Amino acid sequence: MGCAPSIHVSQSGVIYCRDSDESNSPHQTTTISQGTATLHGLFIKTDAADSIPSVLAYQSRQQPPPSAGPRRKERRESCASARATAPRCCGVEAETQTSSASVKASTTEVQIGPMRLTQDPIQVLLIFAKEDNQSDGFWWACDRAGYRCNIARTPESALECFLDKHQEIIVIDHRNSRYFDAEDICRSIRAIKPSEHTVILAVVPRRSADQEETSVLPLLNAGFDRQFMENSSITACYNELVQIEHGEVRSQFKLRACDAVFTALDHCQEAIEITSEDHVIQYVNPAFERMMGYQKGELIGKELTELPKSDQHCADLLDTIDTFIKKGNEWQGISCARRKSGDSIQQHVKITPVTGQGGKIRHFVSIKRLHCANENNKQLDKNHCDEKYMEDNSQSEPHSLKCKNRRKDSTEVKSITSQSSDAPSLQTRRYSSMARIHSMTIEAPITKVINIINAAQENSPITVAEALDRVLEILQTTELYSPQLGTKDEDPHTSNLVGGLMTDGLRRLSGNEYVFSKNMNLSHSHLSVPNTISDVPPCIAQLLENEESWDFNIFELEAVTNKRPLVYLGLKIFARFAVSEFLNCSEATLRAWLQVIEANYHSSNSYHNSTHAADVLHATAFFLGKERVKGSLDHLDEVAALIAATVHDVDHPGRTNSFLCNAGSELAVLYNDTAVLESHHTALAFQLTTKDSKCNIFKNIDRNHYRTLRQAIIDMVLATEMTKHFEHVNKFVNSINKPMASEDTSSHSEGSNCECTANITNFPDNQTLIKRMMIKCADVANPCRPLELCIEWAGRISEEYFAQTDEEKRQGLPVVMPVFDRNTCSIPKSQISFIDYFITDMFDAWDAFAHLPVLMQHLANNYKHWKTLDELKCKSLRLPSENN
Numbered sequence: 001m002g003c004a005p006s007i008h009v010s011q012s013g014v015i016y017c018r019d020s021d022e023s024n025s026p027h028q029t030t031t032i033s034q035g036t037a038t039l040h041g042l043f044i045k046t047d048a049a050d051s052i053p054s055v056l057a058y059q060s061r062q063q064p065p066p067s068a069g070p071r072r073k074e075r076r077e078s079c080a081s082a083r084a085t086a087p088r089c090c091g092v093e094a095e096t097q098t099s100s101a102s103v104k105a106s107t108t109e110v111q112i113g114p115m116r117l118t119q120d121p122i123q124v125l126l127i128f129a130k131e132d133n134q135s136d137g138f139w140w141a142c143d144r145a146g147y148r149c150n151i152a153r154t155p156e157s158a159l160e161c162f163l164d165k166h167q168e169i170i171v172i173d174h175r176n177s178r179y180f181d182a183e184d185i186c187r188s189i190r191a192i193k194p195s196e197h198t199v200i201l202a203v204v205p206r207r208s209a210d211q212e213e214t215s216v217l218p219l220l221n222a223g224f225d226r227q228f229m230e231n232s233s234i235t236a237c238y239n240e241l242v243q244i245e246h247g248e249v250r251s252q253f254k255l256r257a258c259d260a261v262f263t264a265l266d267h268c269q270e271a272i273e274i275t276s277e278d279h280v281i282q283y284v285n286p287a288f289e290r291m292m293g294y295q296k297g298e299l300i301g302k303e304l305t306e307l308p309k310s311d312q313h314c315a316d317l318l319d320t321i322d323t324f325i326k327k328g329n330e331w332q333g334i335s336c337a338r339r340k341s342g343d344s345i346q347q348h349v350k351i352t353p354v355t356g357q358g359g360k361i362r363h364f365v366s367i368k369r370l371h372c373a374n375e376n377n378k379q380l381d382k383n384h385c386d387e388k389y390m391e392d393n394s395q396s397e398p399h400s401l402k403c404k405n406r407r408k409d410s411t412e413v414k415s416i417t418s419q420s421s422d423a424p425s426l427q428t429r430r431y432s433s434m435a436r437i438h439s440m441t442i443e444a445p446i447t448k449v450i451n452i453i454n455a456a457q458e459n460s461p462i463t464v465a466e467a468l469d470r471v472l473e474i475l476q477t478t479e480l481y482s483p484q485l486g487t488k489d490e491d492p493h494t495s496n497l498v499g500g501l502m503t504d505g506l507r508r509l510s511g512n513e514y515v516f517s518k519n520m521n522l523s524h525s526h527l528s529v530p531n532t533i534s535d536v537p538p539c540i541a542q543l544l545e546n547e548e549s550w551d552f553n554i555f556e557l558e559a560v561t562n563k564r565p566l567v568y569l570g571l572k573i574f575a576r577f578a579v580s581e582f583l584n585c586s587e588a589t590l591r592a593w594l595q596v597i598e599a600n601y602h603s604s605n606s607y608h609n610s611t612h613a614a615d616v617l618h619a620t621a622f623f624l625g626k627e628r629v630k631g632s633l634d635h636l637d638e639v640a641a642l643i644a645a646t647v648h649d650v651d652h653p654g655r656t657n658s659f660l661c662n663a664g665s666e667l668a669v670l671y672n673d674t675a676v677l678e679s680h681h682t683a684l685a686f687q688l689t690t691k692d693s694k695c696n697i698f699k700n701i702d703r704n705h706y707r708t709l710r711q712a713i714i715d716m717v718l719a720t721e722m723t724k725h726f727e728h729v730n731k732f733v734n735s736i737n738k739p740m741a742s743e744d745t746s747s748h749s750e751g752s753n754c755e756c757t758a759n760i761t762n763f764p765d766n767q768t769l770i771k772r773m774m775i776k777c778a779d780v781a782n783p784c785r786p787l788e789l790c791i792e793w794a795g796r797i798s799e800e801y802f803a804q805t806d807e808e809k810r811q812g813l814p815v816v817m818p819v820f821d822r823n824t825c826s827i828p829k830s831q832i833s834f835i836d837y838f839i840t841d842m843f844d845a846w847d848a849f850a851h852l853p854v855l856m857q858h859l860a861n862n863y864k865h866w867k868t869l870d871e872l873k874c875k876s877l878r879l880p881s882e883n884n
Helices: 068-085 133-145 155-165 182-190 193-197 217-222 234-267 286-292 315-325 375-380 385-396 413-417 423-440 446-457 462-475 492-502 538-544 554-560 565-576 579-583 587-599 610-624 627-632 635-647 657-663 666-670 676-691 703-719 722-750 754-761 764-779 787-811 827-850 853-871
Strands: 006-010 015-018 029-031 108-112 115-119 123-127 148-152 169-173 199-204 226-229 271-276 281-284 331-338 344-355 361-370
Touching: 108 234, 115 234, 123 133, 123 155, 133 148, 133 169, 133 234, 148 155, 155 182, 155 193, 169 182, 169 234, 182 199, 182 217, 193 234, 199 234, 226 234, 271 286, 281 286, 286 361, 315 331, 315 344, 446 462, 538 554, 538 565, 554 565, 554 610, 554 787, 565 579, 565 587, 565 610, 565 635, 579 587, 579 635, 587 610, 587 635, 587 676, 610 627, 610 635, 610 764, 627 754, 627 764, 627 827, 635 676, 635 703, 635 764, 657 666, 657 676, 657 787, 666 676, 676 703, 703 764, 722 754, 722 764, 722 827, 754 764, 764 827, 787 827, 787 853, 827 853
Parallel strands: 123 148, 123 169, 169 199, 199 226
Antiparallel strands: 006 015, 006 029, 108 115, 271 281, 271 361, 331 344, 344 361
């Protein structure tokens, strides 16, 4: 009817403000009459507070008066003024004026896990039998904090107000029992269900200095949450309320949000079980009750071990699952369970550990679905299991990254099982089989994996059992990550590469010993080395202007620097990545370090010299500039990668690990024939660095940074050892490429996958895989360089292998790479084998992550070059006509 907001006074002594006749206020009201009614009960601050006279509603923005006496007098005068001047509205209700100075309370956003909530302004109920300085203090504190405040004078009005408003904070006067019993009021409020999320504060009298501290237990037993020592200071009251808001109220608000989560769980069609870290059942949803035949009360509080087990359950599988999930890993696979009726059923189970306070596992969440291929399961849930489950699985099958494989054809499980005519059930069986294999192969040592697969075969269809037999054959081999080659005679170049680069070379002949001099050259080179990067000679500076390009010609830099390109390129790249600033060392120290490292590379080697080190450093810096790589690593990772690239082949003798092991070298004995050269490179690099303070680039960083940096450098250099090549590549594909491909697909509709990428690459283990892959690709990037550079590198590595074969024949050592005989070798064939076997898959995976179209185009062009030469029966680097 267009009336202004009105004030209603209930018969129990509560004042309400409402905006219309449709208010939720109690129906029994006494209308405020002009000059007759006495305002009593409740003063309010609500959404309609603007309509109440400013002093009456305590809405004034002015500072409160200095003493309580004038403030109460002013309020009484305002009340009388309001009664005297309030005009009639519609002939029934008193109209009030709107205060333009009222405090506007705002909402607050609260995050609980992935859930974002909006908290309305806090509501406070003050229960004081009479007005005094303490009640005024809390009133003005609410005003300052922007809370909506109500005051009740009687127990009845307090309960009536709480039932209507559900305040988050209640302050009860516990100083004097003459007017009401505060503890009885608290118990009455606590008897109401909405009070479980309300914080109740008791105002207790101030103690004298000689009075003993009283126990809070009676207050807690009555339902109070806190006590407040009498203090009428507005600031003290404000501090107390704000602490309650940011503590208990915020926590209670988050707990209220859990009601929505439990509602979702109760209506979920998948069976859900939540247990403690000790496997005590804490919650099951109705779907779980239906699946297992139990009532909730029969399960909650029991340990899982108390429930009957299925006869088909493998005890070893239970131990494996328990060990796996207690390490914080998620487990997924097929499990058998026994219903209350005694029937055994198969379930798809996914168990996720939930980490809580202190970083410890506090709960396990199990999501279970019936495995509908089982006849008992079909009868149990015939109405919805088949259709819904098949639909879910068909939609949730992950997208995997498809990498090219030129080496061999593989027999897939799906090709074996596709012979069945029962397509729907076969699809389900294939899904469950692959899910089990996928989850189990990463959850335990290989012996437990084999045991689990053996147990799974007992209840599997014949086609799946045959596929698992093939799986067991593969798993029982020793080289799980190395591709299986065909007959060695078919591809001697590939066979020789594998023998030379990926074996430990333990075919040692007695009496033969190879010792190369570990020339720890700590003196500075006689070359003219710049004092600073700005002192670089013009011809070198001009070449370095192009160092950020992938097509940078390292051989031109080698020529103008008299075979010492590492110092010059290192100074330029290290300055670009602020290495000196991170290490807190001077440029002179960095320059001296680069000189010492370069002096310990053998310039007599045709391939493994400082030019190769500079080339790997250049490639590493190029990769670090790519967006995804840059976003996955921090500054310490970048510095570690650049240092690792610089030292990764220091003091390389120009011979392979297999040669050193066969020759019984000092290093092979020292490092037990395992990663001999790579271990030597890292050990010598740190020895050279720390031996002289003038070149010790680590001397100014703290111990923790040094240890982290050192471990990262060692890990990356050891990753260049080829015996674990396929292990590193496969881990990168499975941990980085495939999850990112799946996330990319699912996030297309959202328009961005940056957050998904960050979630995958921010794991420390995945960052380690990225760094390993980066230096591995940088180390063997020659086939991805422009054709002329690729040809030069191919000639150099071939010459070094020719020299090793010559020496092996002279010393009577086993020839580990017979095809690298300088009189018979086909360099194109060796390059084709190297690219097919080592390069293609690795760079496919690295390109999928870092996006390197230029490199992949060079790789395709270079591969075509070698293929053309091979088809023409040419064994050299170029056609004879091109050499002329």
